[in-house]
Amino acid sequence: LLCGQTHTVVTAREVPRRTQAERRRATRQALIDAALVRMEGGESFDNISLRSVAKAAGVVPTAFYRHFATMDELGLALVEESFRTLRAMLRQAREEGLPPHQMIRGSVETLVGFVGNNRPHFMFVARGRASDNTMLRRAIRAEIRVFTNELAMDLGRLPVLADLATDDLQMVAALLVNAMISTVDAILDTPPDDTHAIDEIRQLAEKQLRLVMLGVPRWRPVRPA
Amino acid sequence: LLCGQTHTVVTAREVPRRTQAERRRATRQALIDAALVRMEGGESFDNISLRSVAKAAGVVPTAFYRHFATMDELGLALVEESFRTLRAMLRQAREEGLPPHQMIRGSVETLVGFVGNNRPHFMFVARGRASDNTMLRRAIRAEIRVFTNELAMDLGRLPVLADLATDDLQMVAALLVNAMISTVDAILDTPPDDTHAIDEIRQLAEKQLRLVMLGVPRWRPVRPA
DNA sequence: TGTACATCAGTGAACGCGCGTTCACTGATGTAC
DNA sequence: TGTACATCAGTGAACGCGCGTTCACTGATGTAC
Numbered sequence: 001l002l003c004g005q006t007h008t009v010v011t012a013r014e015v016p017r018r019t020q021a022e023r024r025r026a027t028r029q030a031l032i033d034a035a036l037v038r039m040e041g042g043e044s045f046d047n048i049s050l051r052s053v054a055k056a057a058g059v060v061p062t063a064f065y066r067h068f069a070t071m072d073e074l075g076l077a078l079v080e081e082s083f084r085t086l087r088a089m090l091r092q093a094r095e096e097g098l099p100p101h102q103m104i105r106g107s108v109e110t111l112v113g114f115v116g117n118n119r120p121h122f123m124f125v126a127r128g129r130a131s132d133n134t135m136l137r138r139a140i141r142a143e144i145r146v147f148t149n150e151l152a153m154d155l156g157r158l159p160v161l162a163d164l165a166t167d168d169l170q171m172v173a174a175l176l177v178n179a180m181i182s183t184v185d186a187i188l189d190t191p192p193d194d195t196h197a198i199d200e201i202r203q204l205a206e207k208q209l210r211l212v213m214l215g216v217p218r219w220r221p222v223r224p225a
Numbered sequence: 226l227l228c229g230q231t232h233t234v235v236t237a238r239e240v241p242r243r244t245q246a247e248r249r250r251a252t253r254q255a256l257i258d259a260a261l262v263r264m265e266g267g268e269s270f271d272n273i274s275l276r277s278v279a280k281a282a283g284v285v286p287t288a289f290y291r292h293f294a295t296m297d298e299l300g301l302a303l304v305e306e307s308f309r310t311l312r313a314m315l316r317q318a319r320e321e322g323l324p325p326h327q328m329i330r331g332s333v334e335t336l337v338g339f340v341g342n343n344r345p346h347f348m349f350v351a352r353g354r355a356s357d358n359t360m361l362r363r364a365i366r367a368e369i370r371v372f373t374n375e376l377a378m379d380l381g382r383l384p385v386l387a388d389l390a391t392d393d394l395q396m397v398a399a400l401l402v403n404a405m406i407s408t409v410d411a412i413l414d415t416p417p418d419d420t421h422a423i424d425e426i427r428q429l430a431e432k433q434l435r436l437v438m439l440g441v442p443r444w445r446p447v448r449p450a
Numbered sequence: 451t452g453t454a455c456a457t458c459a460g461t462g463a464a465c466g467c468g469c470g471t472t473c474a475c476t477g478a479t480g481t482a483c
Numbered sequence: 484t485g486t487a488c489a490t491c492a493g494t495g496a497a498c499g500c501g502c503g504t505t506c507a508c509t510g511a512t513g514t515a516c
Contacts, residue, residue, distance in 0.1 A: 046269070050503065130355035175437070208396060219439060244479075478492090481488085
């Protein structure tokens with residue numbers, strides 16, 4: 001706060017030094033980001049090595065262990081970050097509050113937009129879903145289940161679905177999530193600039209969601225609650 | 226055919242020697258089977274090595290090259306064999322020719338049965354679908370598309386779906402295939418002897434298929450043909 | 451404020467391992483005469 | 484049928500490579516006085 005001093009020490013301090021905690025956080029994030037960049041190219045988490053992640057993050061392989069005990073732990077960090085994005089997507093779709101006849105179009109639009117803007121996150125989840133790393137696969141599927149439950153709760157607020165039993169809501173949500181997942185797969189397999197192909201994927205998704213919703217008013221549970 | 230001879234040479238011939246072609250075919254199949262066994266444990270094709278496959282097949286690593294130029298070629302052989310099983314499944318469901326109200330239950334039953342009896346094939350396809358080996362992933366997705374088209378043709382023969390346009394039939398088939406895929410994923414993630422869990426999966430699948438079919442009679446294409 | 455010590459994020463050399471691929475080979479099966 | 488040569492499925496040694504993990508280390512940041 002006392003300005004105008006000439007000590008070089010003070011001048012150096014004007015460019016604030018990073019604290020250890022800041023450096024630590026920055027490196028950790030660099031490792032996470034490095035892994036995500038590798039996802040973007042279409043690789044799966046299984047096939048990226050600790051050494052390659054460290055290299056891309058600009059640290060020596062052994063530095064990795066200061067942040068994660070194993071690659072599995074890094075994987076969990078990626079799961080957390082990716083599903084933060086997916087939850088944001090759900091929130092945006094919810095907050096748009098479109099009327100029913102525009103809701104499907106709007107939701108698909110939101111989905112396509114999020115995939116385009118967060119390719120690495122979606123790539124990680126799409127590939128990791130069928131990973132042969134049991135821990136990672138379980139973690140991702142558990143998060144998808146949570147995501148499906150949140151969607152089921154949102155659906156329950158819609159008039160057309162208001163009188164469905166809880167597990168029927170979950171069943172419908174799961175069906176919609178399946179359609180979304182295959183839509184995401186299709187988008188990720190398409191070059192982002194092929195707007196024509198993306199548009200066809202969008203239309204197919206809209207049709208599928210519409211068809212499912214058409215069945216809902218006629219749905220009667222096998223065992224009435 | 227002249228029996229009773231004492232020459233050791235003839236005795237040896239009584240146990241018929243394998244021709245080169247027979248040995249060749251046997252080794253090739255041993256390599257394919259070895260890879261499939263590795264699938265059964267839940268590993269993905271990406272993560273099995275040429276050396277481990279050769280070892281499990283009982284040949285030296287270099288012998289592999291007498292049959293496949295790369296692991297990719299072995300992968301294509303697995304795709305072919307796996308989808309032969311899937312096509313057999315579709316054929317069985319078709320030939321059962323159940324009346325509409327039992328058809329869904331019967332199809333799900335057939336699916337669950339096939340997955341139980343052909344775990345390695347389904348494991349290979351389920352994991353390979355999201356493989357980061359582009360060639361393998363493309364091959365599997367192309368086969369799934371063919372499978373979907375076949376299903377669409379079968380659906381077109383059902384009265385309730387008879388007047389749908391071709392691409393609407395494909396859309397419905399894709400929706401059903403999505404539900405089947407997620408059903409297969411769930412089964413493969415469940416120990417085969419957990420009959421209670423399998424039963425819940427079966428029931429969920431039936432509900433989802435029923436809901437989709439409920440929507441069909443109300444379906445009107447956006448642009449009438 | 452200055453000094454002396456502690457902490458700890460990141461370094462760099464080294465290890466043993468399984469990998470894909472090469473190469474010259476062996477010996478049983480196949481074929482021409 | 485018997486012989487002499489060709490074919491070719493499978494062998495075994497060797498290679499260079501990237502991997503995960505260990506270890507003792509360096510030097511900047513943090514802290515107690």
